[in-house]
Amino acid sequence: MKSIEDLVSILTKLPGIGRKSALRIAYALLRSDISFSEALAESILMLRKTVRFCSECGSYAETDICQICLDNSRDRSIICVVEQPQDVFTIETSREYRGLYHVLGGLLSPLEGIGPESLSINKLIQRIHNSFSTSVPIQEIIIATNPTVEGDTTALYLKKLFEKELVSVTRLATGIPVGGDLEYADKLTLARSFRGRAPL
């Protein structure tokens, strides 16, 4: 049926939704009250209408500056550098970090032609410079890119760049996940967990 097939072909473009899941969703919409479909459609449109990028850190915001950048209780001497806006929400769920963020909007990838000029790096340097004329200069940059080839390349590039600015540059620890099992850790993770071992 055309309207089912149309919806299925759009839904399967979303991450994690195959043809079977898309059909289940279409049938669920047909079974449920029409107000549910209306609320879903409205909510999808609202998302794109209200969410923009924070003009300071590049994360998602519903105002010009995001709630984290506006929050004066946060530690303005630390910036955590992430690849994508959603990484900010992921890190926030840990409730461990109380500093600010900066979203790169990607990772360096010479193979795909993504160089430093494609990422929001100049803006970050500017933020660091601006902070030096405030009462809370930036003292630490935590690089939170994924431990992948591109994430590692980007981290090393940023380290060289920011060390010139006399801020300390750190990176999230790589190792065996909490609750994980040595037996199931891959050899690269194991090797890194040895190199990154810490005194008890």
Next chain:
Amino acid sequence: MKSIEDLVSILTKLPGIGRKSALRIAYALLRSDISFSEALAESILMLRKTVRFCSECGSYAETDICQICLDNSRDRSIICVVEQPQDVFTIETSREYRGLYHVLGGLLSPLEGIGPESLSINKLIQRIHNSFSTSVPIQEIIIATNPTVEGDTTALYLKKLFEKELVSVTRLATGIPVGGDLEYADKLTLARSFRGRAPL
């Protein structure tokens, strides 16, 4: 962020979508072009606007009578009785069956207070009677309810009912799935596959 949380809370009401999948979908919508979100919202609304129930068989239709009921190349002497409209599409994918359908709209369940009057059974009896005055009277009713307690109860009830109408009543075979393994078949399936054994 409110608009992300709003969408996530609606998405998680859909089958097979948990909080993590809903967040992935929300972020994918934010990353993709706004026209994609618009197409998705439009397609969801179109689905409910265009899909109705076939006034003949009760399956989904975009016109008053569905394409299968209208299709004169189909065998009008057989009706396959299913629980829900989507079962029609599932059976159609097998390309094995060329007769008509009838959607019950549920299964008998005395515990949940669902009796024969809640299902589209009178309409089916009427279809059978009507067919007797045409050149192609209905000769066989294939019951394709799931092999569950409710599906079995409903099948037995319908069998008694339709045998009075002098049509033959059959049911889909239950047994080990093609490509399945005896070792992993549950004992009820195995028992049924013995009872339903057929000459080679």
